[in-house]
Amino acid sequence: MGRDLQVRAATPEDLQWIHELRHRVYAQELGQHAPNPGGRLRDGLDGDNVYLVAARGEARIGFVSLTAPWVGRYALDKYLTRDELPLLDEDDLFEVRILTVEPRWRATGAAPLLMYAALRWIAARGGRRVVAMGRTELLDMYLAAGLRPVGRTVHSGALTFEVLTGSVTELTKLARDRYATTLERLRSAVDWRLDVAFAPRPDGCEHGGASFTAIGTDFRTLQRRHEVVAADVLDAWFPPAPGVRAALAEDPAWAARTSPPTDAEGLLAEIATARALPVETLAVGAGSSDLIFRAFGQWLTPDSRVLLTDPGYGEYAHVTERVIGCRVDRFRLRREDGWRIDPARLSAAVASGRYDLVVVVNPNNPTGRHAPAAELRSLIADAPARTRWWIDEAYLGYVDPAESLVGLAATDPRAVVCTSLSKMYALSGMRAAYLVAEPATAAQLRRRTPPWPVSLPAQLAAVEALRDPAYYRDCWERTHVLRRQLAADLAGLDEALVVEEAVANFLTVTLPSDGPSAAQLVAECRRHDVYLRDLSPLSSEYRGLTVRIAVKDTAENARIVAACRTALDVLRPGADSLLAMPTGVPAAGAAR
Structure with missing residues (x-):
């Protein structure tokens, strides 16, 4: 695998190939489903699933399917009731399905790369646990990856599957430990087109904001503080008394x-x-x-x-x-x-x-x-x-x-x-x-x-x-005024945005489900030196669509609104934009 290796969310063209590959593997090769004349195998969750694809140049290598908890149903619901598998009622459970690799690429690191990509995508959406069906003849491979049986077996066509689960954090750590050399090589070689950083922080938590990285943590370019809008942390917009x-x-x-x-x-x-x-x-x-x-x-x-x-x-x-x-x-x-x-x-x-x-x-x-x-x-x-x-x-x-x-x-x-x-x-x-x-x-x-x-x-x-106390009471009152104006200006950018301002020195903006992700909006605003906080890793309730924005002064709030306006224009479907998350960008987190 060379530098033309790419990992991305599936395109409409990819979906056609996914349906064809699934038919070749699960109908013709393995006998789980009956072959059909069209040569394509679709899924009842196709409209809700997320597919991640690995490709090398023009050749597609393999894919993995993900079902998020907000879909409200999983593929496993076809085989087991919630009473039989209470795990399916957990709030932050993501189903990983049909990790499939083209035959000629099965001896490569494609499958571990796709599983790692799935774990990173899930973690970036607040997922804490995964569930999967593993073919019994490949059980040792799943166990080596860190998945553990829950004591339930399901049958589909000619195949028998073991139901498996694991913690996203533990599975990611195991993958990075076991495939450390391969992943480090891929980190510089892969064209990582997902909206999540390739690697999490060593301690798994983002303390503070990413905005100081733009200013310079070596303190040699502190003049950059006048150019960067640090709305990803909740520092006060006003000076101390x-x-x-x-x-x-x-x-x-x-x-x-x-x-x-x-x-x-x-x-x-x-x-x-x-x-x-x-x-x-x-x-x-x-x-x-x-x-x-x-x-x-x-x-x-x-x-x-x-x-x-x-x-x-x-x-x-x-x-x-x-x-x-x-x-x-x-x-x-x-x-x-x-x-x-x-x-x-x-x-x-x-x-x-x-x-x-x-x-x-x-x-x-x-x-x-x-x-x-x-x-x-x-x-x-x-x-x-x-x-x-x-x-x-x-x-x-x-x-x-x-x-x-x-x-x-x-x-x-x-x-x-x-x-x-x-x-x-x-x-x-x-x-x-x-x-x-x-x-x-x-x-x-x-x-x-x-x-x-x-x-x-x-x-x-x-x-x-x-x-x-009088000085600060005045500052806090002015913060409420600034927040309300910022909320109104952001809501005016697009009627599909959901702006929630509540009571403190920040607000949240939720993007429509058919638009860009929060991570994409954050990345695009950074091109204008405006830093926002992607809340997706905090909770699956945010569905990868919500950013938190700290209230700043009037001038910086105007820059926030302008950057969001430009970013939304660039990220609208059909616009030319680079939607990848650079491998060096730290994962969003939860700090103040």
Whole structure:
């Protein structure tokens, strides 16, 4: 396989060849279906399936078929009921089918490449598990790929199939480990035409945005910051308060060379005053991620069971699943419900007492929806005593400080509130955050906190920010005005776009199902130095069609709208555009 090897989503011309190859293999060669005079074998899911094709030059090599959960049915439904195979009712399950390779290419790496492409496509659409039917005579090959039997066998024509399943993350890791040399060679050789990066990040999570890669992570081209619109992260569009800027400018050399107060005593005291909390209920960290890693690493083990809202801030899934290895369930939020938490449904999910931790981001990122404090208080009060609730209030200032649960967290050992000062106070670069818990829990966490958890510049900045609430209230109010205008301007680009703005400093735009994918829109906007966040990997509920856009100032919002307008023009069916995702572009993720 040379540099003319290509992996792509099937074209209409490819579909004709797929039907012919399926007939040659599954009717004439294997006897699963009766041959037909037309020499083509179609499928009842053809209109809903996604086909990925491998080709070399003009020669098509093979294909794989994918059925997404939003289709509402799978090929396996023809053989087994949902009672017989409950796996089919999982929210994030994708069916991988009919991986078929032309006879002359079967001794090559075509099949592993197609399976790897399928896993990457599925991961980019929020898929977490796959199900497949594997021919029993090839069972060893499927087992070697990491798939495992579920204990069900089906028969079709002359063939017998074993029903197999596997985790997308584990299968991808195994593929990259087992075929590392081949995949690395292909990475530079293949013309990767899919709208997902060839390789995921090593840790599987995208922390922060891709926009800093355009500015330059080596800091040699910082002037690029004036050219790049970083709407893929939720940093504030406004500067920090005047007192913050003055404190940092007064003696930066001293602030840089001087060790800060060991335990951030002054910052803790300022937080206690600003929030009317006992100082012994507080712990600080270098951003909310620091607190998440530290607290969860102390409280949870691989035997712990955790419930996360879905969609939700991706750092929680990363820490619980990939770092600690907890057993994680999802509480699915749905577009038809306005992405809101149904308190009765959540209460029922938690009532069993099987969860050690429930995580609620409020307002939620990325949906922007806010759950009333009264509802959450009732949920926590009614939940089993063994279940701890982690409430992330990073964006609560955009709603109402009175909606905070810090008062409850300061007295109830079942509740912990985490609040970042980064986004609300324009201090993302400083890295400062705090959590509130009853005194014994907070003290336990402080004992696991190393000295100097927050830098001196960050402590100076955070203290001054907390002393100027009027400045920030004005900024937050102006953010609402900017968001509403941005939403109206984006909605005016195309009546088929679904713009949802909710309550925080961001909004989402969902593309029509017959148009470009979110990844394609993101890639095209990057050509104009406008960076958006593709939400597809967060949840299959987004169906690969939704982007999140941070609210910026008036000028940058205008650039966002202009870039989206141009991108949509380029990506409309029939327009000439490069729809591939470059192999070096990082996969979209879930960070703030």
